[in-house]
Amino acid sequence: PTGDSWGIFTFLCAALCNLPALPALNCSEELGAGQSIQQTYDLTRYLEHQLRTLAGTYLNYLGPPFNEPDFNPPRLVRAEPRVPSATVDLDLWRGLTDNARLAANYRAYSRLLCYLRLLDGQVGTAELRHRLAHFCASLQGLVLSIGG
Amino acid sequence: ESHTQYERVGADVTMKCGSMDWDAAVTWTANGTDIDESHLNGSYLVLKNVDLSQSGQYSCYEGSSWHLKYQTNLRVGMPPKEPVLMCRSNNYPKGFYCSWHLPTPTYIPNSFNISVIHGTKDMVCEKDAVPKNRCHIRYLQLFSTVKYKVTLTVTNPLGKNFTTLTFDEFAIVKPDPPESVVAKPVPNNPRRLEVSWQNPSSWPDPESFPLKFFLRYRPLILDQWQHVELSDGTSHTITDAYAGKEYIIQVAAKDNDIGTWSDWSVAVHATPWTEEPKHLTTEAQITETTSASTSSFMAPPTTKICDKGAVVGSGAMAVCWTAGLVMAAYSVLFI
Numbered sequence: 001p002t003g004d005s006w007g008i009f010t011f012l013c014a015a016l017c018n019l020p021a022l023p024a025l026n027c028s029e030e031l032g033a034g035q036s037i038q039q040t041y042d043l044t045r046y047l048e049h050q051l052r053t054l055a056g057t058y059l060n061y062l063g064p065p066f067n068e069p070d071f072n073p074p075r076l077v078r079a080e081p082r083v084p085s086a087t088v089d090l091d092l093w094r095g096l097t098d099n100a101r102l103a104a105n106y107r108a109y110s111r112l113l114c115y116l117r118l119l120d121g122q123v124g125t126a127e128l129r130h131r132l133a134h135f136c137a138s139l140q141g142l143v144l145s146i147g148g
Numbered sequence: 149e150s151h152t153q154y155e156r157v158g159a160d161v162t163m164k165c166g167s168m169d170w171d172a173a174v175t176w177t178a179n180g181t182d183i184d185e186s187h188l189n190g191s192y193l194v195l196k197n198v199d200l201s202q203s204g205q206y207s208c209y210e211g212s213s214w215h216l217k218y219q220t221n222l223r224v225g226m227p228p229k230e231p232v233l234m235c236r237s238n239n240y241p242k243g244f245y246c247s248w249h250l251p252t253p254t255y256i257p258n259s260f261n262i263s264v265i266h267g268t269k270d271m272v273c274e275k276d277a278v279p280k281n282r283c284h285i286r287y288l289q290l291f292s293t294v295k296y297k298v299t300l301t302v303t304n305p306l307g308k309n310f311t312t313l314t315f316d317e318f319a320i321v322k323p324d325p326p327e328s329v330v331a332k333p334v335p336n337n338p339r340r341l342e343v344s345w346q347n348p349s350s351w352p353d354p355e356s357f358p359l360k361f362f363l364r365y366r367p368l369i370l371d372q373w374q375h376v377e378l379s380d381g382t383s384h385t386i387t388d389a390y391a392g393k394e395y396i397i398q399v400a401a402k403d404n405d406i407g408t409w410s411d412w413s414v415a416v417h418a419t420p421w422t423e424e425p426k427h428l429t430t431e432a433q434i435t436e437t438t439s440a441s442t443s444s445f446m447a448p449p450t451t452k453i454c455d456k457g458a459v460v461g462s463g464a465m466a467v468c469w470t471a472g473l474v475m476a477a478y479s480v481l482f483i
């Protein structure tokens with residue numbers, strides 16, 4: 001359970017750190033996407049901030065060597081179907097429209113939310129569980145915001 | 149036969165005269181100049197503790213016939229020290245480049261080999277024609293969480309060395325500085341300067357990857373910079389410039405989310421608008437003298453009275469203006 005939880009946290013950090021590369025509004029098309037993109041961007045940045053605090057708390061809970069400054073967790077390269085990855089082929093990404101990008105974000109964050117809800121609720125301290133619950137609530141807000 | 153021979157600085161070098169026997173009578177020359185017999189051990193030429201100046205063409209001639217028996221080009225040098233490698237993306241998301249150099253010269257030819265590994269995949273870094281010690285690579289994937297590992301190996305006839313860099317895609321992003329920075333005074337506004345600039349031309353997609361900017365400015369006479377961070381737009385109006393002072397202004401750029409700030413742009417200079425002195429008529433000589441002296445006292449505070457101490461700000465300005473008015477009043481009295 002610890003290894004699994006750690007795995008998800010590293011993925012979260014990586015995915016969130018790379019996801020907020022949303023395109024600027026292209027005024028000639030898809031005007032509706034513009035506001036959704038801006039909201040998604042802002043909420044994602046907030047989630048990233050939350051995640052850094054959460055990761056810090058979790059690392060301190062685990063103790064050394066996890067809480068050392070130069071600790072570099074391995075990135076999960078194997079295809080874990082439940083945890084989304086932001087990595088995308090460059091030419092493919094270029095060809096996406098704003099709505100397609102929003103849809104991809106929606107799918108990714110929905111899957112992430114499901115995965116987090118499956119995490120063992122008994123793991124960690126009360127503070128960690130509380131922070132994780134808050135994070136899930138914010139993530140749910142983000143998913144609803146993109147979708148709606 | 150003739151060939152090239154590489155030796156380390158400080159080494160002892162023994163050169164044989166081709167296939168001649170040790171006890172054969174030979175003459176050695178270095179770049180055409182005869183070499184003294186004291187350096188010979190039989191027919192072998194012995195150079196102890198060689199230095200860079202001993203590089204050159206060494207030739208060996210058979211004693212009596214002066215036939216050229218052997219020739220070698222001696223190159224004295226050093227094995228390479230650990231090279232210095234730097235990788236940077238100034239054209240995100242297109243790719244990145246790496247450039248390298250040796251910290252100290254080797255004095256002999258070096259060859260460089262660079263390898264880029266992304267996870268399990270080998271990538272090709274295409275060498276640039278100019279500058280020579282540089283290569284560039286195109287991203288195949290975006291937002292990758294797998295690190296890139298770049299290894300540079302330098303080899304020369306006396307040894308080899310290498311260095312490795314490991315980094316994330318987003319960590320090496322550093323745009324070029326903004327271009328075409330222009331600063332202009334604003335008519336009828338003695339405390340304003342209008343600054344405008346352009347995105348660096350190397351940044352390929354500012355629509356999808358917008359840049360934010362950092363402006364810094366100060367009057368030439370002061371050391372302290374004022375800073376303004378701008379999250380969008382490529383222009384800004386400075387509204388707190390000191391009247392009549394020449395300013396130096398620079399701008400830097402950064403991707404909105406990732407990487408580091410660019411270097412500062414080329415500095416531009418500008419002075420805020422100042423009112424032209426009123427056109428003087430010949431009839432009022434007194435007025436002329438008065439306005440001449442008042443304008444010299446009411447001019448921007450370059451006089452010693454106003455430079456007293458290090459106090460800056462509107463308080464000091466008020467003092468200067470007051471002093472100017474007082475001086476003007478006195479000069480009127482004296483006429």
